[in-house]
Amino acid sequence: xxxxxxxxxxxxxxxxFWPLSRQARPKQLLPILGETSMLHxxxxxxxxxxPAERVYVITGRAHADDARDDLEMLPPENVIDEPxxxxxxxxxxxxxxxxxxxxxxxxxxxxxxxxxxGDRDKFLAALRAAFEEAQSGALxxxxxxxxxxxxxxxxxxxxxxxxxxxxxKPDAATARKFVESGRHFWNSGIFVWRxxxxxxxxxxxxPGHHAILSTIAEAFxxxxxxxxxxxxxxxxxxxxxxxxxxxxAADVVMIETDFDWDDVGSWRAAAARRPTPTExxxxxxxxxxxxxxxxxxxxxxxxxxxxxxxxxxxxxxxxARKDRSEExxxxxxxxxxxxxxxxx
Amino acid sequence: xxxxxxxxxxxxxxxxFWPLSRQARPKQLLPILGETSMLHxxxxxxxxxxPAERVYVITGRAHADDARDDLEMLPPENVIDEPxxxxxxxxxxxxxxxxxxxxxxxxxxxxxxxxxxGDRDKFLAALRAAFEEAQSGALxxxxxxxxxxxxxxxxxxxxxxxxxxxxxKPDAATARKFVESGRHFWNSGIFVWRxxxxxxxxxxxxPGHHAILSTIAEAFxxxxxxxxxxxxxxxxxxxxxxxxxxxxAADVVMIETDFDWDDVGSWRAAAARRPTPTExxxxxxxxxxxxxxxxxxxxxxxxxxxxxxxxxxxxxxxxARKDRSEExxxxxxxxxxxxxxxxx
Numbered sequence: 001x002x003x004x005x006x007x008x009x010x011x012x013x014x015x016x017f018w019p020l021s022r023q024a025r026p027k028q029l030l031p032i033l034g035e036t037s038m039l040h041x042x043x044x045x046x047x048x049x050x051p052a053e054r055v056y057v058i059t060g061r062a063h064a065d066d067a068r069d070d071l072e073m074l075p076p077e078n079v080i081d082e083p084x085x086x087x088x089x090x091x092x093x094x095x096x097x098x099x100x101x102x103x104x105x106x107x108x109x110x111x112x113x114x115x116x117x118g119d120r121d122k123f124l125a126a127l128r129a130a131f132e133e134a135q136s137g138a139l140x141x142x143x144x145x146x147x148x149x150x151x152x153x154x155x156x157x158x159x160x161x162x163x164x165x166x167x168x169k170p171d172a173a174t175a176r177k178f179v180e181s182g183r184h185f186w187n188s189g190i191f192v193w194r195x196x197x198x199x200x201x202x203x204x205x206x207p208g209h210h211a212i213l214s215t216i217a218e219a220f221x222x223x224x225x226x227x228x229x230x231x232x233x234x235x236x237x238x239x240x241x242x243x244x245x246x247x248x249a250a251d252v253v254m255i256e257t258d259f260d261w262d263d264v265g266s267w268r269a270a271a272a273r274r275p276t277p278t279e280x281x282x283x284x285x286x287x288x289x290x291x292x293x294x295x296x297x298x299x300x301x302x303x304x305x306x307x308x309x310x311x312x313x314x315x316x317x318x319x320a321r322k323d324r325s326e327e328x329x330x331x332x333x334x335x336x337x338x339x340x341x342x343x344x
Numbered sequence: 345x346x347x348x349x350x351x352x353x354x355x356x357x358x359x360x361f362w363p364l365s366r367q368a369r370p371k372q373l374l375p376i377l378g379e380t381s382m383l384h385x386x387x388x389x390x391x392x393x394x395p396a397e398r399v400y401v402i403t404g405r406a407h408a409d410d411a412r413d414d415l416e417m418l419p420p421e422n423v424i425d426e427p428x429x430x431x432x433x434x435x436x437x438x439x440x441x442x443x444x445x446x447x448x449x450x451x452x453x454x455x456x457x458x459x460x461x462g463d464r465d466k467f468l469a470a471l472r473a474a475f476e477e478a479q480s481g482a483l484x485x486x487x488x489x490x491x492x493x494x495x496x497x498x499x500x501x502x503x504x505x506x507x508x509x510x511x512x513k514p515d516a517a518t519a520r521k522f523v524e525s526g527r528h529f530w531n532s533g534i535f536v537w538r539x540x541x542x543x544x545x546x547x548x549x550x551p552g553h554h555a556i557l558s559t560i561a562e563a564f565x566x567x568x569x570x571x572x573x574x575x576x577x578x579x580x581x582x583x584x585x586x587x588x589x590x591x592x593a594a595d596v597v598m599i600e601t602d603f604d605w606d607d608v609g610s611w612r613a614a615a616a617r618r619p620t621p622t623e624x625x626x627x628x629x630x631x632x633x634x635x636x637x638x639x640x641x642x643x644x645x646x647x648x649x650x651x652x653x654x655x656x657x658x659x660x661x662x663x664a665r666k667d668r669s670e671e672x673x674x675x676x677x678x679x680x681x682x683x684x685x686x687x688x
Contacts, residue, residue, distance in 0.1 A: 019645070047478055283682070285675045286668070298661040299687055301363070303669030303675050310661075316643040317656060317669065324630070324648030331629045331647050338627070343643055 002107040003054070004131050004195065006046045007095040010039050010113035011085050012061040016266055016333040019316035021294065028059075028113040029066050032270045037070050037115040045120050046109075047073065049127060049272070052072075056098075058082060058091050078118040084234040089244040092191075092207055094233065097159060097217040100195035107134050110241070111190040115205065118260025130192035133161075138251045139201065140192040145258040149175035152265060154187040154242070155256055163252040166242055171212050173337050185254065187196055191241070198245070205248045209236045227251055227325025267309040267325035269289065280312075291322065316343045345396070346451045348391045348475050351439040354383050354403040354411060354427050354457035359676045359688065360610055363660035364639065367688055372403075373410050375623075376577065376614045381414050382472065383457040389464050390453075391417065393471060400442075402426060402435050402458070418507040428578040433588035436535075437546050437553055438577065441561040444539035451478050454585070460617045462604025470601040473500040474536035477505075482597045483545065484536040487529025489602035493519035496609060498531040498586070500598055507596040510586055529598065529609075532605055535585070542589070549592045553580045611635065611653040611669035624656075635666065660687045 010028045014021060030041040036044075039057065046055055057079045059067045064081035071079060080098075083092060092110050099106040109127060117123045121245045130140040141163055143156045155178050157165040166187065170178060178184035202210040213233050219228035246252060253338060266271055271277070271291035278284060280294030287302040293298040294312040309325055311318045320328070337342060354372045358365060365371045371384040380388075383401065390399055401423045403411045408425035417425060417653060424442075443450040453471060461467045475485040475524055487500045502507040504669060510531065520650060522528035527651050546554040546665050556576050563572035590596060608614055615621070615635035622628060624638030631646040638644040638656040646654060653669055655662045664672070 019643075140520055155523055192399035214504070229372075245646070253508060283675060283678055285551075285671075285678065296656075298677075299363075299684065301662050301664075301675055301679070303659065303664035303671060305663055308649065308663065310663050314642075316645065317661060318645050318647070319649055319652065319654050320645075321649055327647060331627060331645055334629065335643075340627075340643065 002105050002135060003103050004050060004051045005054045005056065005099055005108035006044075006102075006107055007092075007108050007110045008039065008042055008057045009088060009091050009100075009110060009111045010057050010063070011082060011088075011091055012112075012114060013085070016328055017270070018320050018328055018332055019313045020293070020311055024062065025066070026060075026063060027264075028072060029063060030265060032114075033116060033273050034275055038115075038264070039067060040070050042111070042113050042115070043071055043074065044081045045117060045123065048120075049124055051094070053078065054096065058095060058180045059113075059287075060085055067280075069134050070326060072271055082233060083230045085138070085238075086234070086236050087238045088189075089202075089206060089231065089239045090209060090236040090240040091244075092219065093206075093213045093236070094200065094204070094216065096195040096198045098211045098220060098227050100199060101220045104196075107192065108132055108195060109190065112263070114264065116260075116333045118262075122257060126255050126259065127192070128256045133253055133255065134192045134194055134197070137194060137197045138253045139198065139246065141223045141246070141248050141252060141254045142188045142190040143254040143256050144188050145256065146184065146186055146240040147177045147260075149179045150186065150322050153263065155184045157181075158183050158185065158189045158254050158256075158300075161253045161256075163246075167248045185256060186261065187242070189242075189263070190310070191246075192255075198292040201249045206239070206244050206312045209239075209244070211238050265326075266328070267311070267320065268322045271309060271322055289322070346411060346449045346479060347392060348443065349401075349405070349443055349447075349450055349452035350394045350399045351443075351452050351454045352383065352386055352390075352401045352457045353432060353435050353454060354401050354407070355420075355435055356425060356456075356458060357404070357429070360672055361614070362676055363388075363657045363687070364637070364655055368406065368409070370404075370407060371608075373407060373414060375462075376458075376608060377460060377617050378619055379413060383411060384469070385416065386416055386455070386457050386459070387415055389460075389467065392464075393395075393468055395594055397422065400439065401440060403447060403457075404650040406427055426577060429582075430532075430578070432533075432581050432585040433546075433550060433583045434553060434577065434580040436542065436585045437550075437557045437580070438560065440537075440542045441557045442564060444543060445561055445564045448540075449485075451475055451536065452539060452540045453534065454535045456556070456607070458608065459532070460604075460606040460608050460613075462606075465603045466601060466603040470599050470603070471536070473597045477536055477597055477599065478536045481541045482595045483593050485596060485598045486532045486534040486602050487598040488532050488605045489600065490523045490528065490530055491604075493523045494530065495519050497607065498533045499528040500601075502529065502598050503525050505597045505600075507590075507598050510591045513558050519552050529600060530605065531586070533586075533607070535590075538598075545589045545593045550583070550588050553588070556580050563585065594644045609670075611655070611664065611672070612666045613652060615666055633666070 031197045061081040068076045068079045129276045155167040219225045278292045283301045289307045405425040412420045412423045499511040563569045622636045627645045633651045635653045
């Protein structure tokens with residue numbers, strides 16, 4: 001029988017949580033939603049289903065040590081660092097090649113490190129169902145029943161359990177049609193497949209990537225691995241697993257679920273999901289609907305404000321309207337243009 | 345002929361500019377309205393009319409060294425420290441006793457250190473007229489022609505050039521009547537008088553204060569002065585020159601003027617008077633009508649906010665609606681109740 005693994009993709013950088021997130025401290029390593037980091041919460045959520053030694057985390061080289069420190073429940077060698085960020089397809093391919101080498105016939109779940117999942121039991125039930133489904137060789141996706149006509153997520157269009165189409169983020173009118181159709185589900189970016197099955201899809205749809213992964217696979221278990229990985233991995237062009245493989249694959253099925261899910265893409269989203277509206281040394285007078293975080297022993301005081309996110313870090317502070325926090329990129333671009341990279 | 349002096353009253357503390365103002369750094373020592381402190385601006389404004397050695401500053405003991413550092417244009421000994429804050433009457437009395445001892449027959453202007461005056465030439469012209477008027481022995485006040493029905497200032501009610509009544513801060517309806525009357529002027533808290541004349545009024549209306557001032561005056565020019573001052577000055581009950589003397593004095597005249605004047609009593613008032621809306625390392629994206637100050641090399645960034653005051657200091661940050669900044673006292677009270685005095 002196939003052994004089950006989990007591979008947490010923790011490669012992202014991103015500035016959507018500036019000034020808390022930085023190039024050196026990306027979102028997944030931060031306690032955006034409470035006491036522990038999003039990565040930590042993601043791994044914790046998996047542990048009822050996977051023994052720790054079968055949970056892997058793939059992260060950027062610059063963040064691997066921080067991730068190991070953050071994940072005291074995992075063997076340190078289970079945190080694998082990519083030599084370069086190449087989006088999700090090379091990351092998934094490396095995981096597949098490694099697991100198929102380590103344990104031929106393995107099945108694994110690939111999932112993002114930085115998403116909110118509100119109901120662990122539903123999530124684990126869906127995961128169990130997905131692992132069973134994947135034994136046939138199908139590529140299994142998780143479709144989350146939409147709770148509103150979100151324009152910030154991709155959608156899966158289904159016919160029965162089969163995925164007919166991967167839909168990009170829709171405009172508002174399309175999103176409403178999607179929700180009414182009953183056949184469209186949020187694409188959560190969580191996948192389950194046999195390592196051999198996804199590698200076969202790489203061979204068909206990303207043959208260049210597949211060849212490089214084969215070269216890397218020959219080095220597993222040898223002293224050449226670090227050198228080979230450093231040389232070969234960055235040769236793979238940057239592409240997501242959705243675009244590179246899933247949209248073209250024939251045998252894609254969907255597990256329908258309705259756990260509360262969110263990719264937590266902005267301060268506004270984080271504020272909606274956090275257990276408390278303040279953290280650290282704060283004093284908020286008549287300040288409804290605000291998220292106020294102070295990360296050091298600096299006092300942040302608010303008076304008579306509404307709907308703001310205020311985040312204090314040792315070298316930079318953000319004061320933004322919560323419903324404008326999606327535009328943080330503009331602010332970050334301006335800081336870059338001013339030569340303030342050290343604050344990014 | 346009488347020699348003219350200026351005495352700047354720089355004794356205030358106050359929390360209305362928290363977190364920039366602290367118990368150790370009161371408003372007058374802060375660059376609330378631009379590059380230099382309000383005290384510095386007040387002294388600069390006087391220098392066309394008074395040689396530096398005839399400008400005195402009276403400040404609290406805790407702030408005297410800072411004031412000397414701030415006022416490099418004055419002889420250091422012209423910054424006089426009060427042993428204790430006792431409001432304006434004891435401060436004026438001490439100045440009068442000192443000047444009458446130093447230069448019998450002296451006339452002086454007593455003025456606050458922390459007010460905005462928009463038109464220096466008009467101010468100096470009014471000051472010249474006031475000094476001439478004061479030679480008769482009258483107590484001369486400055487009445488500023490009201491520009492709107494302010495409820496935050498006291499008013500002077502006049503009949504011709506004579507002041508008939510000192511009116512406390514009015515309610516809105518009363519303020520409107522005052523402005524319509526044409527006989528009410530804002531009480532700017534600026535006074536000119538002969539030292540002997542105001543001392544005589546102390547003798548009449550504040551005889552206890554007068555006796556203490558006489559004791560102190562006997563120590564001028566002797567080695568006993570520091571000890572006598574420290575012992576006697578705090579014995580004077582706390583009272584303002586308006587309540588203690590001016591409301592009761594018979595010979596009070598008013599110089600009418602219409603320079604742009606403001607006591608700058610809140611962050612909102614400061615924002616309206618500042619030449620620039622930001623200071624220090626800031627980046628404000630789509631943030632109209634905001635005052636954003638960063639006092640250290642910390643970046644303060646705003647996005648999509650309006651009508652805020654944001655002030656960053658090394659240990660505390662304020663984010664407030666500008667039109668609520670008068671309520672800062674509530675916030676400060678809460679900090680005190682939490683035992684955060686070190687931030688006040």
